[in-house]
Amino acid sequence: MTAGLLVVGTGLLGTSVGLALHGDTDVVLADRDPSALQTACRRGAGRAWDGGERVAHVLLAVPPAAVAGELVRLQRAGAGETYSHVCSVQAPVQAAAEAAGAEPASLCGSHPMAGKESSGPAAATAQLFVGRPWALCPSARTGAPALAAARSLAERCGAVPLELPAAEHDAAVALASHLPQVTASALAAVLLARSAGELRLAGPGLQDTSRIAASAPAMWVEVLSQNARAVAPLVRELADELERAAAALEAVDRGRLEDLLRRGNAGRALVPVKRGETDRDFAVVGVSVPDRPGQLAGVLVSAAEAGINVEDVRVEHLPGRPSGVIEVVVAADTRDAARTALAAAGWDVLA
């Protein structure tokens, strides 16, 4: 029997790919750690690779630093017809593979925009990639069969393939993911020297702006180190922007403060909040509720019964009080209908 897919590395990503595909595709698995391999096999992600069997495609789901070595070893053994990897930074891995003497035509780098706070094969799930962007980053020398195989793998996992060059990918994640991480971490670090009393008046603004500062340091040290060249100038640009903001504050220069706030408005308007749509397409309806089980469900049932599609929900709990405000986000053109429907259902809709 010839397997269709060899997954090397049965961590969170590799095992999740196996769970998504094994059955339709015959998946074989390999890992240096026998217990990780055993867990992945027991969970149904595939069967153990015998080390000699040849496959149509090899997915390298190992740490970025290990990709080039494994790739060259497997290519020389003739393990697969095409190869891909799932690194969160692309250009350095591509360069390392070429420097190590890998055959470039059969390789296509890729990066599923999926993950979770836990890791390892036990945390894997067949749905991990469903609906997520999956970047495909062929090099100039990637052959059509390798790109097609990487695309097919992403699609069969339920992801949405997005093709872009490695350098563009790395620039895009530097801006959309790595810069916000550094920003939130630095903001939260500034809080550290302060007393809890100074945070008593904290509200949703600080909560949202600092949320991802809770991310796992070990993973982020890897990501930031690998993409340091793309992230550093963005972080410096933000630092300069904040230096100028501090100077504007020191001078109480209202014109420069207003300019910063207006550019912030314009920049925020570029951020896709849902399938490419932005803030202006949505409206918020506030509802005051007692803080007890079922209130949130009740509000949303009322919306659903009225045929209102709720795009998002924010819950604001209020310090020291058994009540809260639920903010229901709807398409801007359904705002009035949503307000009317919720009020008619007896909810305390805020003006």
Place this chain on the structure above:
Amino acid sequence: MTAGLLVVGTGLLGTSVGLALHGDTDVVLADRDPSALQTACRRGAGRAWDGGERVAHVLLAVPPAAVAGELVRLQRAGAGETYSHVCSVQAPVQAAAEAAGAEPASLCGSHPMAGKESSGPAAATAQLFVGRPWALCPSARTGAPALAAARSLAERCGAVPLELPAAEHDAAVALASHLPQVTASALAAVLLARSAGELRLAGPGLQDTSRIAASAPAMWVEVLSQNARAVAPLVRELADELERAAAALEAVDRGRLEDLLRRGNAGRALVPVKRGETDRDFAVVGVSVPDRPGQLAGVLVSAAEAGINVEDVRVEHLPGRPSGVIEVVVAADTRDAARTALAAAGWDVLA
């Protein structure tokens, strides 16, 4: 008839106080703008002040720059026994009042932590202050009756009074509110020079970190200008932190990057996310759902039926796909029960 409360300034805050109190208390209203006054009276926030009637308490809900002048004028006319205001920055207003010759014993500054994106008497609501912190900032010379009157006003509006000195208040909002605003605006401003393509891979991290960059510039220019002295050093501290992060990235200094990420973890753990509780008290349960009306309601009904109190909900829509992930936030010790209950109800609970 002697009124209990005179509200000077029938904008969002003044009219909301009138709506919350008029009936139980006899509220009289004043505003330089006759149409704003008329709107507030018509909405039931009180009756128009005749300019001579004396009251127990005067609430100055006028722009910060107008407080000192109005206060001195009303004190000299003997309009009220005690006075308060609702400015979002306290120390400069207190200093301006003293410099203008105001009588300090009858004055207590205050600041309700409430507001909304719209303004004016038409946007006012009796529930605006319910459950919100309301800072009370007596000066060293504020008399007990003035403090008691300000406290009573806050309580009767349903707010939670928090007493702290003006300088402490200004430092607290600089950290918990004004610094995050400048941070989000500056981060969003960095996005402006980029192409939309570079934001295709944006996810919840950038969405949350940049959310408040959409705030209204005019109001924030006022707030930042008034509290510039407290905000400037925090913004400079963050800029320095980011300069060091940029240097660590340029040097690919993993130790310094890890230190930043770990301090970010510790700082984030200080942020109250609900009634003084922090991240570690909560757990997230992810559910994969088709993106159509009623899914969110259905998940929350299942949770409510199982007696699970949902503390918060996050909805993640996925680019280009008719599906999404609902993240249900529950108390950490109910995580397993919530997972079991949702799976038993037929939901696709993510591992």
